[in-house]
Amino acid sequence: MNDCKTMRSVRFMAPGRPFSLRAVSVPSPTADQVRVRIAACGVCRTDLHLRDGLLDLGKRDFTVGHEIAGTIEACGDGVPAHWLGRRVVIYYYIGCGLCRYCRNGEEYLCPTPKAQPGFSSDGGYAENIVVPLRNCVPLPDNVDLAEAAPMGCAGSTAVHAGRMAEIHPGEWVVINGAGGVGMAVVQYARYAGGRVIAIGMGAERMALARQLGAEYTIDAAEVPDVAARVAEITGEGADVVFELVGTSATMKAAVTMLRRRGRMVMIGYTAEDFHVHPVELIVREITVRGSVGSSLEDLYEAIDLLARGVIQSPVARRHGLEEFETALAEVQAGELPGRVVLMP
Ligand SMILES: [Zn+2]
Ligand SMILES: [Zn+2]
Incomplete structure (x- = not known):
């Protein structure tokens, strides 16, 4: 497919510096991973905290964005074939799997996480992302991808x-x-x-x-x-x-x-x-x-509530990836009724 190709990605380079739009390689899934073609990524206030240096997990040069929804377009070894083409929202904590918190399903408290897409590893302001299959929460057909994306952080x-x-x-x-x-x-x-x-x-x-x-x-x-x-x-x-x-x-x-x-x-x-x-x-x-973040199960519940119409996910603006600065400024201003979403 497009494994040797490049994609657009909005990168965090250093605290206190603007994010930068770059071309990077399209990642390939390895065992038990999938590649998701990103349809929508919500812009969260935390993205502003990353940019201004208030939140700094020590990592540099990765793709920003953690409210990610899209479609699985490639599966690594061991992933059942029926996942191909599934629409999903991504859970952004990839815990060590071994600590007392991970053992209890509380990866958001893991002191030694393997990755946190959008915070310390590649996130959703890009065309593609590779994550473990376990981090993909399937979406019912009636849910719009742009409305589903904010469930990844705001909803969960x-x-x-x-x-x-x-x-x-x-x-x-x-x-x-x-x-x-x-x-x-x-x-x-x-x-x-x-x-x-x-x-x-x-x-x-x-x-x-x-x-x-x-x-x-x-x-x-x-x-x-x-x-x-x-x-x-x-x-x-x-x-x-x-x-x-x-x-x-x-x-x-x-x-x-x-x-x-x-x-x-x-x-x-x-x-x-x-x-x-x-x-x-x-x-x-x-x-x-x-209260910080959510468990994987909290995200499953958020998606279920959205799908059943118990909660709504109002999207105020949808922008192309190149318009990320506009989107961030809108979130900073804090006046729009609803989420601002990038559509890469
Ligand atoms: Zn852990
Ligand atoms: Zn967030």
Whole structure:
């Protein structure tokens, strides 16, 4: 096939430097691997963190992008032939397989991963990718590839964080930061029975949050004290707050939004620190926990929820691979209602 050919690839070269569009060799699958012809790759805020150096796993010169969907077009030895032509979303953790986390299906915590496509090895801002077959989650026919791609991070991260929060029916759930992941958390929290309050910026995004299941929305651009507004709605405070913005101010506000024994789940971050006096956590028995990525099973669940129409994956813009700078700028601006997706 096109094994000796080249393909377009958007590369991470060094922190603090722009990504660069290059021609690289089309990779070939070895045993138990497949090559996926990439149809769509979502642009995640984490890609910006990679570029600005906030996230650095130490590797250089690899293809960016970790929300990857496409079609299997070549199979290595040992891969059953029926996989050829299957549409899939890629799980972006390739764990060591041996550590206590991998043994338990928690590859997102593996201290010695073999690879992390888009973070430390070749990802999805390219025409092709080679991954182990195990990392391919099959897609039902009714799912659009561009809508499926964001499940690889935004959707699966939301499922994972939602499970961690152990939402009970009727609980007040605040989503502080209704962006790509936030919109997915809105839907998962609603699915879990929570009463959802979405906080974000802009009328368009807030309208989308309501459409996706938020009972209340608070436009942070209009409301000066969002924590006071949450108290007004909930009475004592929220049972759960998902923190997706990650500035010192929003993280501090998130703690004040909680009721006694409330749970805060941290997902988003910036370069800023989290400052809170311990007494705020102690006397109200607040739980603060981090949530990173997802397990393979979380991604399977996200795809199932998407296929059944329980959650939607709104795509705001679709761009060609060459337009990656435009796409990144749109994500940075944070105003579009829905994901920005590259179509290589
Ligand atoms: Zn491991
Ligand atoms: Zn991501």
